[in-house]
Amino acid sequence: MEFKISMTINGTTTNSTLSYQVTSPSAGIYNVNVSIGSSLASGIVVSSAFSVDSNNDTVLSASEVISNQSITLPKSEAKSDFDSMMSLFGLEETYGGELGLYTSSAYFHSTGTAPMTFGTTTFPVTTYVANSLPTTVSACGITNTITAYTLKVGAPPGTSLQFITYLNLAISSPQSENITFQLVSMTVA
Numbered sequence: 001m002e003f004k005i006s007m008t009i010n011g012t013t014t015n016s017t018l019s020y021q022v023t024s025p026s027a028g029i030y031n032v033n034v035s036i037g038s039s040l041a042s043g044i045v046v047s048s049a050f051s052v053d054s055n056n057d058t059v060l061s062a063s064e065v066i067s068n069q070s071i072t073l074p075k076s077e078a079k080s081d082f083d084s085m086m087s088l089f090g091l092e093e094t095y096g097g098e099l100g101l102y103t104s105s106a107y108f109h110s111t112g113t114a115p116m117t118f119g120t121t122t123f124p125v126t127t128y129v130a131n132s133l134p135t136t137v138s139a140c141g142i143t144n145t146i147t148a149y150t151l152k153v154g155a156p157p158g159t160s161l162q163f164i165t166y167l168n169l170a171i172s173s174p175q176s177e178n179i180t181f182q183l184v185s186m187t188v189a
Helices: 077-093
Strands: 004-011 012-024 031-038 045-053 060-066 071-072 110-117 119-130 135-139 141-152 163-173 177-187
Touching: 031 077, 031 141, 045 077, 045 141, 110 177, 119 177
Parallel strands: none
Antiparallel strands: 004 012, 004 177, 012 031, 031 045, 045 060, 060 071, 110 119, 119 141, 135 141, 141 163, 163 177
16 A cells, blocks of 8 residues: 655645555464655655564564665564554554544544545545534643644545544644644555
8 A cells, every 4th residue: 555645744844655565474474564755854765574463463573774774673662663654654643543532522523424536546534623622632641722623534445444534733732733644645556
């Protein structure tokens, strides 16, 4: 799967290409290859290779190539690195695994679902907005005051995973931030 995304944080825009490919060398063991190229990284491409045991959700090995320098990560860091890399695909945050919080009816509501096309891939996308603004959301010991909010999520063909296709989030406290994440195109293999 390949994504082209545009992300703006406090006025600085980054255009990135993210891709990953999964192969299965044996039952329950998957090889996941991730590649990231960013407009801010001056042409630097980060490539990561992981071996993942889906039977018990463990990462058996992880290695990275950054600017032609190979790094083999210790097993103790492999899982967190894998989670970080996959979070970039909007599996994330499907926001750090916090998609449930960012669609919770206590703070947000759906305005509907409609098909959207990203490159050559079309799938239904649901839009969420805040029940009222500003709104205060607490998670992981941090309380944020949200002053603008639109989230769009959907499951591409061939997967049940929810991907973020658009996020506009403005926070006034504890620190002022304005984030826009937008999926530009997606290619499903």
